[in-house]
Amino acid sequence: AQSVAQPEDQVNVAEGNPLTVKCTYSVSGNPYLFWYVQYPNRGLQFLLKYITGDNLVKGSYGFEAEFNKSQTSFHLKKPSALVSDSALYFCAVRDSSASKIIFGSGTRLSIRP
Amino acid sequence: DTGVSQNPRHKITKRGQNVTFRCDPISEHNRLYWYRQTLGQGPEFLTYFQNEAQLEKSRLLSDRFSAERPKGSFSTLEIQRTEQGDSAMYLCASSLIVHGSTEAFFGQGTRLTVV
Numbered sequence: 404a405q406s407v408a409q410p411e412d413q414v415n416v417a418e419g420n421p422l423t424v425k426c427t428y429s430v431s432g433n434p435y436l437f438w439y440v441q442y443p444n445r446g447l448q449f450l451l452k453y454i455t456g457d458n459l460v461k462g463s464y465g466f467e468a469e470f471n472k473s474q475t476s477f478h479l480k481k482p483s484a485l486v487s488d489s490a491l492y493f494c495a496v497r498d499s500s501a502s503k504i505i506f507g508s509g510t511r512l513s514i515r516p
Numbered sequence: 517d518t519g520v521s522q523n524p525r526h527k528i529t530k531r532g533q534n535v536t537f538r539c540d541p542i543s544e545h546n547r548l549y550w551y552r553q554t555l556g557q558g559p560e561f562l563t564y565f566q567n568e569a570q571l572e573k574s575r576l577l578s579d580r581f582s583a584e585r586p587k588g589s590f591s592t593l594e595i596q597r598t599e600q601g602d603s604a605m606y607l608c609a610s611s612l613i614v615h616g617s618t619e620a621f622f623g624q625g626t627r628l629t630v631v
Contacts, residue, residue, distance in 0.1 A: 409558075437619055446607065447559070447622040493558055503572055504549065504609075504620055506558040 405430050407496050409507035416484045416514050424479040424510045426494030433499040436477040438468055439506075441491040450492075453477060464488070484514045518542060520623035522608050528629045529598055536594045537626045541610030548591050549620060550583055551607040559607055565591060566613070598630045 406429045416422045428434055438450040451462025458470045468479045477494060494507040521540040529535050541548050546567050551559035562581065563573045567588040580598075585591040595602055605627050609620035 439622075446624045447609075449619045449621065452619050491556075503561050503564055505561060506551075508558045509556070511556075 405496055405498055405502070405505045407494050407505055407507035409492075409494055409510045411510050412508075413511045413513060416512070418486050418514050418516050419483050422481050422484045422488070422512065422514075424492050424494075424512060426477045426479065426507060427475050428477060428494070428496040429475060430496055430498035431500075434475075434477075435497045435499065436468075436470060437495040437497075437504070438462065438466070438477075438479050439493045439495060441493065441509075443490075447493065450479070486514045486516055488512060489514045520608055520610055520621050522606075522623035522626050524626060525624060526627045526629075528631060531600060531630055532597055534594065534596045535598060535628065536592055537606055537608075537628075539591045539593070539608030539610075539623060541590070541608070542612075542621055545610035545612050545621075546588070547611045547613045547620075548585055549609040549611075550591070550593050551609065553605045553607055553625070562593075562606075595628075598628075600630045603628055603630045 408427045410425055436453040439447040440450050441447050450466050451460050453460050453470045461467045466481050468477055470477050492510050495504050497504045523538045549564040550562040553559045561574050563583050565585040568585050580596045583593045605625045607625045609622045611618050611620040
């Protein structure tokens with residue numbers, strides 16, 4: 404069975420500092436991994452994905468994520484946080500058998516000025 | 517607007533009533549998902565379609581819930597005999613699955629309040 408874990412309910416970072424939001428996953432086959440962001444009263448917006456290839460993937464708004472197969476992780480990163488990055492972030496996974504997408508419980512990112 | 521469209525955006529209903537939500541996916545997307553999200557939680561998978569075929573339905577979904585995608589385009593989600601525990605945001609997403617995977621694009625959701 405597929406599963407996703409986001410171990411931190413909340414991450415607090417000062418503006419301008421680097422940020423990391425953690426995600427680990429479990430699938431039976433090869434993983435397809437995604438990050439989404441949700442602003443208040445808005446739908447989920449796609450940030451980036453890992454399908455195959457380079458372990459470091461770049462996405463929207465300066466975010467990037469690193470796929471680590473041995474640690475089954477897909478952590479979201481940004482070199483310099485902005486106050487406008489404050490939102491709810493969800494990691495998601497689908498295995499290569501093309502089944503459903505499973506989401507983590509979310510991490511609330513708070514960037515202080 | 518060529519994104520995923522959901523209607524209505526908000527629905528207030530009395531306990532015991534039936535409700536139906538509609539989702540119009542991005543044109544030519546062959547996969548359509550339904551999720552449920554409660555405040556501060558991650559989206560919970562309900563069901564998904566590949567074209568008009570419903571391929572999986574969550575075991576958490578009671579028999580009061582049913583979804584259709586009759587022509588492989590728009591989809592409806594019906595909840596019969598609503599209960600207060602059904603109050604949540606219902607999200608629809610679509611994607612194009614050809615070779616490998618693409619991301620799913622989400623609609624704004626339908627917020628259901630059962631009173």
